[in-house]
Amino acid sequence: ETGVTQSPTHLIKTRGQQVTLRCSSQSGHNTVSWYQQALGQGPQFIFQYYREEENGRGNFPPRFSGLQFPNYSSELNVNALELDDSALYLCASSRTLSMNTEAFFGQGTRLTVV
Amino acid sequence: AQTVTQSQPEMSVQEAETVTLSCTYDTSESDYYLFWYKQPPSRQMILVIRQEAYKQQNATENRFSVNFQKAAKSFSLKISDSQLGDAAMYFCAYRSAGLTFGEGTQLTVNP
Numbered sequence: 583e584t585g586v587t588q589s590p591t592h593l594i595k596t597r598g599q600q601v602t603l604r605c606s607s608q609s610g611h612n613t614v615s616w617y618q619q620a621l622g623q624g625p626q627f628i629f630q631y632y633r634e635e636e637n638g639r640g641n642f643p644p645r646f647s648g649l650q651f652p653n654y655s656s657e658l659n660v661n662a663l664e665l666d667d668s669a670l671y672l673c674a675s676s677r678t679l680s681m682n683t684e685a686f687f688g689q690g691t692r693l694t695v696v
Numbered sequence: 697a698q699t700v701t702q703s704q705p706e707m708s709v710q711e712a713e714t715v716t717l718s719c720t721y722d723t724s725e726s727d728y729y730l731f732w733y734k735q736p737p738s739r740q741m742i743l744v745i746r747q748e749a750y751k752q753q754n755a756t757e758n759r760f761s762v763n764f765q766k767a768a769k770s771f772s773l774k775i776s777d778s779q780l781g782d783a784a785m786y787f788c789a790y791r792s793a794g795l796t797f798g799e800g801t802q803l804t805v806n807p
Binding site for chain 2: 629
């Protein structure tokens with residue numbers, strides 16, 4: 583059983599550009615969530631997808647958007663990048679939407695905006 | 697909105713000793729789940745232990761146990777017989793649509 587994989591591992595972008603981060607869920611998982619972790623802080627919930635539909639969103643502006651595909655892999659898109667978007671972006675997948683289900687995390691994508 | 701607070705930015709423990717990490721949370725919901733995750737330098741979050749709010753019995757997983765005080769909205773993690781591999785950042789988290797994390801506690805284990 584493969585785990586959650588994220589790509590790329592590191593990325594450098596210029597302010598104002600757009601970026602797409604990718605996540606491959608663990609086999610058999612239909613729920614994926616994305617988090618932003620600034621340096622020295624806890625992860626902040628961006629949004630969650632369940633069976634290709636957004637199912638919950640944190641306090642992030644609309645320029646943060648996502649997709650979940652039929653194979654349950656996922657993308658996080660960020661438009662009009664700002665310096666404060668520099669962070670570790672974590673993806674997590676779960677077997678179900680149930681709150682007690684364990685979320686399995688990937689190793690993250692380190693985004694640097696210059 | 698739910699909030700999670702970890703008041704100990706850093707903690708240290710001697711190998712084989714016991715350490716307790718603190719966590720408090722705020723919610724108006726009656727049924728919820730709480731988690732402790734560890735994040736080693738590899739950055740990958742790993743589930744340590746989970747607690748269901750409607751269960752009065754404290755969860756245990758081998759050397760890890762929690763002290764869940766629902767009325768006080770407190771959820772501390774006790775690590776017994778600490779090992780060098782326990783060194784990591786520990787996050788307390790509350791599950792609603794997604795996970796709401798605390799600020800984390802950096803645990804150092806001294807040999």
